[in-house]
Every structure is written in structure tokens, then in C-alpha cells.
Amino acid sequence: MDPVPDLCVLGLGLIGGSVLRAAKAAGWTAWGATKSTQDAADARADGFDVAADLDEALHRARQADALVLLAVPLPAVDEVLRRIATIHPTARLTDVVSVKTPVETSVHRLTPDARYVGGHPMAGTSTSGWSASTATLFHNAPWVVTVDDDQDLAVLQEVITLALATGAHVVPATAAEHDAAVGRISHLPHILAAVLAAVGADGGPLTLALAAGSFTDGTRVASSRPELVQAMCEGNRSALLDAVDDALGRLGAARGSLASTGGLAKTIEVGHEARQALDSQRTAERTEIAIDLGSKDAAEALRALGARGGRIVSLDGTTATAQTS
Amino acid sequence: MDPVPDLCVLGLGLIGGSVLRAAKAAGWTAWGATKSTQDAADARADGFDVAADLDEALHRARQADALVLLAVPLPAVDEVLRRIATIHPTARLTDVVSVKTPVETSVHRLTPDARYVGGHPMAGTSTSGWSASTATLFHNAPWVVTVDDDQDLAVLQEVITLALATGAHVVPATAAEHDAAVGRISHLPHILAAVLAAVGADGGPLTLALAAGSFTDGTRVASSRPELVQAMCEGNRSALLDAVDDALGRLGAARGSLASTGGLAKTIEVGHEARQALDSQRTAERTEIAIDLGSKDAAEALRALGARGGRIVSLDGTTATAQTS
Numbered sequence: 001m002d003p004v005p006d007l008c009v010l011g012l013g014l015i016g017g018s019v020l021r022a023a024k025a026a027g028w029t030a031w032g033a034t035k036s037t038q039d040a041a042d043a044r045a046d047g048f049d050v051a052a053d054l055d056e057a058l059h060r061a062r063q064a065d066a067l068v069l070l071a072v073p074l075p076a077v078d079e080v081l082r083r084i085a086t087i088h089p090t091a092r093l094t095d096v097v098s099v100k101t102p103v104e105t106s107v108h109r110l111t112p113d114a115r116y117v118g119g120h121p122m123a124g125t126s127t128s129g130w131s132a133s134t135a136t137l138f139h140n141a142p143w144v145v146t147v148d149d150d151q152d153l154a155v156l157q158e159v160i161t162l163a164l165a166t167g168a169h170v171v172p173a174t175a176a177e178h179d180a181a182v183g184r185i186s187h188l189p190h191i192l193a194a195v196l197a198a199v200g201a202d203g204g205p206l207t208l209a210l211a212a213g214s215f216t217d218g219t220r221v222a223s224s225r226p227e228l229v230q231a232m233c234e235g236n237r238s239a240l241l242d243a244v245d246d247a248l249g250r251l252g253a254a255r256g257s258l259a260s261t262g263g264l265a266k267t268i269e270v271g272h273e274a275r276q277a278l279d280s281q282r283t284a285e286r287t288e289i290a291i292d293l294g295s296k297d298a299a300e301a302l303r304a305l306g307a308r309g310g311r312i313v314s315l316d317g318t319t320a321t322a323q324t325s
Numbered sequence: 326m327d328p329v330p331d332l333c334v335l336g337l338g339l340i341g342g343s344v345l346r347a348a349k350a351a352g353w354t355a356w357g358a359t360k361s362t363q364d365a366a367d368a369r370a371d372g373f374d375v376a377a378d379l380d381e382a383l384h385r386a387r388q389a390d391a392l393v394l395l396a397v398p399l400p401a402v403d404e405v406l407r408r409i410a411t412i413h414p415t416a417r418l419t420d421v422v423s424v425k426t427p428v429e430t431s432v433h434r435l436t437p438d439a440r441y442v443g444g445h446p447m448a449g450t451s452t453s454g455w456s457a458s459t460a461t462l463f464h465n466a467p468w469v470v471t472v473d474d475d476q477d478l479a480v481l482q483e484v485i486t487l488a489l490a491t492g493a494h495v496v497p498a499t500a501a502e503h504d505a506a507v508g509r510i511s512h513l514p515h516i517l518a519a520v521l522a523a524v525g526a527d528g529g530p531l532t533l534a535l536a537a538g539s540f541t542d543g544t545r546v547a548s549s550r551p552e553l554v555q556a557m558c559e560g561n562r563s564a565l566l567d568a569v570d571d572a573l574g575r576l577g578a579a580r581g582s583l584a585s586t587g588g589l590a591k592t593i594e595v596g597h598e599a600r601q602a603l604d605s606q607r608t609a610e611r612t613e614i615a616i617d618l619g620s621k622d623a624a625e626a627l628r629a630l631g632a633r634g635g636r637i638v639s640l641d642g643t644t645a646t647a648q649t650s
């Protein structure tokens with residue numbers, strides 16, 4: 001394949017820091033910048049190339065024709081895009097923010113000349129900051145790459161190349177499909193964990209003394225930093241509302257059935273089958289197919305791949321090798 | 326302390342099998358019986374003493390003046406109690422069923438002459454049957470022992486001795502307190518896991534392909550055998566309804582806040598504090614106190630111990646050593 005581009009990472013927390021580590025480990029020329037003096041000092045102490053500030057990092061990106069990766073929390077995205085619009089308005093741009101429609105909207109509004117392909121690596125820990133970052137955070141994780149009909153092929157190739165270089169596999173989806181999915185499997189779990197933790201603690205010390213695996217597992221993500229969870233969930237408001245309404249409907253139906261007939265068979269059986277669907281999909285045999293990213297129906301083929309749970313596992317020029325079950 | 330009694334375990338699934346293994350490992354004379362030919366064969370193959378049937382096991386219990394432990398699922402409790410009423414109506418009796426009020430009611434109705442103290446070891450796995458049982462299942466687990474004002478002291482001592490011999494610690498509570506607590510920290514987690522799994526699977530293969538730790542953890546117990554979960558949850562109908570209503574109220578409030586102001590701060594912060602309360606209680610320094618099980622206010626002292634999250638960790642005659650934070 002073509003030589004990889006240089007990489008400019010804006011934001012050096014857990015995710016941005018891990019991308020910078022993984023890219024450098026894969027042989028890329030990469031540098032970063034962050035507003036956090038702590039993260040900057042930690043990254044420099046670990047031997048990484050950290051620019052004096054965001055503007056300097058962007059000037060270097062323009063000179064080197066680097067891929068620019070936005071790795072700041074959603075509330076900081078607009079401010080960074082305004083700097084990009086000023087210093088390097090035609091940047092080849094991607095991001096790792098946990099919601100995609102709001103970022104896409106901001107990019108179209110604030111940096112309309114940027115060549116943008118959205119991304120979201122689905123990995124994390126309950127810790128944060130550069131000190132929590134690792135080069136292996138994305139190994140075997142899905143990395144969503146957004147696919148539109150008018151996508152820039154060169155940027156799409158570069159973003160896929162970066163994701164694969166970190167050890168992730170690539171799941172193509174539209175921004176709206178991504179947001180609907182993460183509302184269900186990432187943001188709703190945080191809301192339910194918070195609700196479950198509160199209902200348990202309401203029972204007092206005896207109740208918490210009896211908590212075993214089901215409660216500990218079900219509330220684990222309530223340990224995450226609340227301000228990060230809040231920003232992530234609130235940023236996906238519309239899709240999360242759909243997921244919460246679905247959960248309220250199902251929980252209300254369980255309540256009604258328990259109160260009237262005393263029966264919970266349907267709730268529990270449907271939940272059991274759903275969980276088995278997850279396990280089946282994870283262990284299913286996969287067949288390999290090739291997708292030419294340069295063909296005119298590539299966007300459609302990529303969206304269809306993602307919709308049936310498939311993934312890109314390697315890329316050679318414009319030829320992607322995909323696995324689908 | 327006094328010599329331990331013999332032990333007769335009725336039901337040799339995961340819990341009954343693990344009690345039989347742990348009791349034998351602790352030097353007790355113990356035998357079991359089960360309607361499952363598979364569990365009976367597996368237990369015999371592992372070198373355990375399995376009676377030909379329930380009736381034979383109960384005849385031996387009467388002759389040996391053994392403690393009888395009921396380890397069958399709730400729907401099978403009445404049938405077994407009727408055999409006890411016929412063969413050994415004055416048995417010293419305990420159980421390991423996951424709800425306490427319904428068992429207590431059945432015991433009073435079907436075996437009014439039995440000397441009964443309820444129990445519930447809070448341990449389990451998502452597998453079941455004798456083949457899943459281990460002698461160490463109850464290590465460091467809470468084992469609830471029910472405490473009433475008219476409790477039989479000798480049986481209370483024996484049940485506490487058995488629980489401690491398996492490596493568990495003993496949490497005293499009334500049957501109603503137990504059922505309210507497990508509704509919140511054991512049964513509600515199963516309902517929420519089922520709801521979350523269904524909402525995720527509704528999103529289709531793309532959604533499941535993006536599932537990471539928060540969804541996998543939050544749906545783990547939906548892998549459990551649905552008929553066991555159903556029996557457990559339905560058996561605790563009244564207390565579970567309270568817990569589900571509390572969850573519905575909190576989830577509905579989160580929904581309303583997200584829809585109106587877009588804010589989730591309260592839901593997420595309260596959940597975070599609640600989860601920290603669990604961690605704090607688990608790591609709190611404990612002080613030791615002594616409780617004389619033979620004193621006239623022992624029941625009150627035991628219930629107060631359980632209510633503030635305390636536990637019995639050893640027993641010498643009628644003197645229990647308890648830890649409280």
C-alpha cells in the first residue's frame with residue numbers, strides 16, 4: 001500500500017494518547033498537542049513529540065500534509081475546529097469522539113473545506129488521561145468509520161489504515177447508525193447501571209452487604225468518572241432517548257406482567273435469547289470478502305457490511321478484506 | 326463447640342452440591358438425595374454418599390438426628406416438605422432457597438412441627454447442576470440466616486456452624502428484610518440485564534458488533550438458565566415489584582430530564598455515589614463484637630447487626646463473634 005501519512009493528534013487523554021502510542025509503535029511519524037499541562041508533561045516524559053500548543057501542532061500538520069485526528073471530549077470539539085478553520089482549513093480530518101452526528105454537524109458548519117471521515121474506536125477503561133493510555137488499547141476492538149456517499153476516498157483509506165495499524169478492526173456505518181447503536185450498547189448501559197446502583201443503595205447497608213456478582217457487574221460502569229459519562233450520554237441525546245424509551249417500555253411491561261399474573265417468562269426468555277445472539281455473533285464462523293473502496297458502489301457495500309455485523313480486517317491499496325458472518 | 330450434627334442435603338444442584346462438598350471437606354458426616362438421575366450419578370462418581378431417593382435420605386436423617394437442608398428450587402419446596410411431614414415431621418430444618426418469606430410460609434403450613442431456621446447463601450454462577458458445584462463456592466460469601474423472636478436456638482447454632490464451615494460469613498435478617506434486599510441487588514439486576522440485552526439485540530447485528538464492556542457486563546446474568554431466573558424472580562414478587570417501581574421511577578426521571586433540559590447529571594452522579602457506597606462498605610474497617618445467642622435479646626441484637634451491614638464470622642458455643650463497620 002501507499003506510504004502512510006504523518007499523524008497529528010489533538011488531545012492526549014486516554015484515547016488520543018493511546019492512538020499516538022499505537023501509531024508510533026506502528027512506525028508512523030506522529031505528534032500531538034493538548035491543553036492539559038499534566039498530559040503534555042507525561043507524554044513528553046514518555047518520549048513522545050508534543051507541540052507547544054494546538055496552533056503549532058496544526059501548522060506542522062499543514063506543512064507535512066498530515067492526517068489530523070481530533071481526540072478531545074465533545075464539548076471541546078467546536079473550539080478546536082475553529083482553530084483548524086483558521087490555520088489549516090483544508091485538513092484531512094478524522095476524530096475519535098464517542099458520538100458522530102454532532103461532530104459531523106460541527107465539522108460541516110465550522111470547517112466546511114476539511115476532508116472529514118468520522119471515527120470511533122470502541123475501547124476504554126474506567127481510568128483516563130495520558131497516564132492511562134497504552135499502545136494496545138485498541139487490539140481486537142471495533143473502530144467505527146463513518147461512510148457517506150460523498151466520502152473522500154483518500155481520507156477513508158488513511159483512517160482505515162490508522163485504525164488497522166492500532167490493532168483494531170473497522171466497522172463501517174453512517175453517523176446516524178453509529179449513534180443509534182452506541183445509544184443502545186454503550187450509553188443505555190451507563191444509565192441502567194446508575195439506576196441499579198441507586199436502587200441498591202436505597203436499601204441500606206444490609207442490602208449492599210448482600211450484593212453479589214449480578215449487582216457488582218451490573219453497576220461496574222457507574223464507577224466511571226461521572227462528568228465523562230454525562231458528556232458522552234448527553235451528547236447522544238436523541239438516539240439515547242430512543243434507547244431509554246425502549247428500556248422503559250420493556251421494564252414497564254415486565255412490571256405489569258409481574259403485578260397482574262406474576263409472570264416474568266417473556267421478559268427473561270427474550271433477554272436470554274438476546275444475550276445468546278450476542279454470544280453467537282461473536283463466535284460465528286466468518287467468511288472473507290473483498291471490497292474495492294474505489295468502486296462507485298463502495299459506500300453502499302461498506303454500509304451493508306456493517307449492517308450485518310461485518311468488519312474490515314486488512315487494506316491493500318483500495319482493496320479492503322472484510323469478514324462477515 | 327459442640328460436636329457438629331450429621332447433614333442431609335435434599336437437592337444436589339449447584340448450591341446443594343456445593344454445600345455437600347463443603348460440609349464433607351469440613352469433616353461433617355453428610356449425605357444427599359436428588360430427583361435428578363444425572364446429578365445423583367455425577368455425585369456418586371465423585372465419591373459422595375447419595376441415597377436411593379428422598380424418602381431414604383429422610384429416614385436416615387430421622388435415625389441420625391441430622392440437620393436437614395432443603396436445596397431444591399422454590400417450585401419444588403412444597404412437594405419436599407410434604408415428604409418431610411410424612412417421614413420426619415420434627416426435623417431440624419434449614420434451606421438455601423433464594424427467597425425466604427414464601428419458604429417460611431410453606432414450612433409453617435406443611436411442616437408446623439419442624440424446627441426451622443431459614444438460610445440463603447449469596448453465591449452462584451451462571452452454570453448449574455452437580456457438575457458445576459465446588460467445595461469453595463461459598464468462600465467469603467454472605468450466608469443469610471433468618472432471625473425471628475421465637476427462633477430455635479439449637480437449630481440457629483447448627484445453621485450458623487454449617488454456614489461458617491463452608492467458608493461463608495453469616496448475615497442475620499428477618500425473612501422480609503432478606504426478600505426486600507435480594508429484590509434490589511439480585512432479582513432487579515436480572516430484570517435489567519434482560520431488558521438491556523433485548524434493547525441491544527433490537528438494534529441488530531451492527532449494534533451487537535459494537536458491544537463493549539459496559540454491555541457485556543450489564544447483560545452477563547442474562548446468560549443464566551431462564552427457568553431458574555424466572556422461578557427466583559417470580560418467587561419474590563412483592564419485594565421485586567417495589568424494586569422495579571423504584572427503578573422505573575428513576576429511569577423515567579432520567580428520561581424526562583434528558584428530553585426536557587438534556588441533562589443527566591443527577592442520574593449519573595447519584596448512581597456514582599451509590600456505587601461508591603458499595604465499594605466503601607466493602608473496604609471499611611470493621612470492629613469485632615460478641616453476641617450471646619442464648620440471651621433473651623439475641624434476636625434483636627442479631628437483626629440490628631445485619632441492618633447495619635454486619636456479619637458473624639465465628640461461633641464458640643452460643644457466643645458469636647461479629648464484625649460491624
